[in-house]
Amino acid sequence: MDLEEKLSILAAAAKYDASCASSGSEGRSASASKIPGASAAVGYRERAGVCHSWTGDGRCVSLLKVLYSNVCCFDCAYCVNRVSSDHPRSSFSAQELVDLTIQFYRRNYIEGLFLSSGIFADPDIVMEKLIETARKLRTEAGFGGYIHLKIIPGAGAKAIREAGLWADRLSVNIELPTGQSLQKLAPQKEGPLIFGAMGEVSETEREYQRDRKTMRSVPEFTPSGQSTQLIVGASPEDDRTIINLSGSLYRKFGLRRVYYSAFTPVGGKGPPDPRLPALAAPPVKREHRLYQADWLLRFYHFSPAEILDGNTPFLDTLIDPKAAWALRHLEFFPIEINRASYEELLRVPGIGAVSARRIVETRHTGGFGPSSSRALSFDKLRRLGVSLKRARYFITIAGAFIDQTKDAARLRNILAGLDGGLQLPLFDF
Template sequence: MDLAEKLKILSAAAKYDVSCSSSGSNRQNIPGGVGNAAYSGICHSWTDDGRCVSLLKILFTNDCCYNCAYCVNRITSDIPRASFTPEEVIELTISFYRRNYIEGLFLSSAIYRSEDYTMEQLLRTVKKLRGEYKFNGYIHLKAIPGADLKLISEAGKYVDRMSVNIELPSDRGLKLLAPRKKKEIILKSMGGITSYIDQYKEERKLFKHAPSFVPAGQSTQLIVGATPDCDLRIIKLSESLYRSFNLKRVYYSAYVPVSDDPKLPSITNPPLVRENRLYQADWLLRFYGFSAGELLSENNPNLDLELDPKASWALRNLHLFPIEINKADYRMLLRVPGIGVKSAKRIAAARRVGSLGYEDLKKIGVVLKRARYFITCRGKYYGETAFRPDFLRQKLLDKVPADSGGEQLTMFT
């Protein structure tokens, strides 16, 4: 099989992993080497689905001995199989990189033969790429859950980010759809990476030139809509991953039907709106100081598809609003629907040199379409509606695209 054919098969098989980030690493180039990492991350292109291409995202092999129901590469799936050699991965990465097509490599793999064997192949590839070929661009490597922690920790020395995919947000889901994946094993691998990251960080405090270990941190992915797990469970899981494992990112992937296994829900379109709401909730956890318990509860276990999670929260907590834009503290500014981190920072900066009126907010680039209902400027309210949850809700409603909403609600009935 020629390289072009392999690339076709092994990139098509990797695209369902949604992680795309190339940020968080400061890796420098070395004399005679090629590449460096940009701390902010750089997107190089956008495919027809509107997602960015930052890294060359490929599987090392799609020849899998597992049989996870939701996965295109499961052993019983009738698809062409291919495997790269380390040299082929390196050749592709470097020739794409030199033309500025990509920011680096994202290397994942199906489980070929065994977890350890697969992890050894991945390790060999990244070690060679860094050592022999002096490549210093960004590398995101999948750790194979259940592989020997020694192999995983060795690989971590060469890469910028590592991830272990949890995929299914509950133990029950895993047992049903991915019988060979065990929650304890996945968590053990993730915990292992976290403790290595901490350990190397400590060493770097003491010795300036101590080697780095996964400097851009660890991430994971959850599939949404392949199991009946509610949003509360998913967001709680994410929250605990951020807190206890110090994860940099949790990615959410709307389940795209790839098999007609009776254990899977039959849907025609992936639940994209739900995925989007989960990302919004995730952002609220990481950048806006919210906790999972504020967004969802046992009585209210799913995110509102018609309204973004911050607006839903605000409507449930109207007693806190409206806030005075010239006085509210920064944390409260961040909680106003329609005000993001940038706007909140601008408001905080601008009000130090003069009080802000409604027109001033427009001038400094704050979008007031949603925010106007929750703020006062110099004591005046500009919402032009009764300050009641039902009225405000009508004003805030997003248009929900016709192709998505309904089906998600009825999936499991």
């Protein structure tokens, strides 16, 4: 089989993994990584963010995303590479992957590598193949671009620790929200091994951070941290279970990201796997709302219980989770924009983290505020990036409302775009 054919098989086999992204990376050059033997840098990124490329649903597309091998002895029902699938099989060698990555990088097709694999042998042997690829890229090809390695379930602590020295990011996929679903759909995978690997990464990250405080030359360990992927809709768990799980992964293991992947039935000959639900279409709307809820966990200081309380198992598909929280807590509003704290501003639909910060800064530097005769105007708010179309129902400016609607059902329709609402006044306050 020639390389092109291998690439087409092994890139197609990797496309269902959503857990790749290079966000949060500071980047590294071969020399800056303090890796002994690392040669001159290829693909050194000056600063974070330059290699990001996202699809509409949040997936990173600027990496060469492939499997080392799609031969797998596991039988995960949702996966195209499961042992019972009749898909064509192939494997790279580490050198082939190094050559491909460098070639693609030089042609400007990619800025990094995302590498995972089917489990074709003992997990430590498979993990060593991924590590060997990354090691060769760093030390022989001098590649300083982004590398994301998948941790193979069951790989030992020694392999995980070495992988983190070559990779910017590590990830181990949790795949399903509960042990019962894992047992049913991925019977060879074990929850404790997955959490154990996450714990190993976070513990090693902490060790390196501690060492850096007392020692001069400490190598980087996964500078972009770790992430995971959860499949949504392949098992019966509700959104509350998923959000609670994500909250605890962020808390316990310091994960940078949880990626949500709407369950997509994978092709293949023969009848569909009876363990899987028969969905008319992948639940992409649900995936999107989960990403928004995740954003609230990470940047808006919401707790999982605030996003979905005991009476609400699923996110509202018509409005975003922050708007849904606001409608359940109308007693919290209106917020006086000239007085509200940053935390209060974050709770207002239509005010994002950036505009909340700008409001606080502008009040501080511009002498606006309750004790001043100057007040922020609607026009000013618009210029600070506030979406007045949404925020107008939840704020006052110098005591004045734009719209005092307290009817939660009507507000929901307006925020969902089902009701036009009132026209914004043209005058400035």
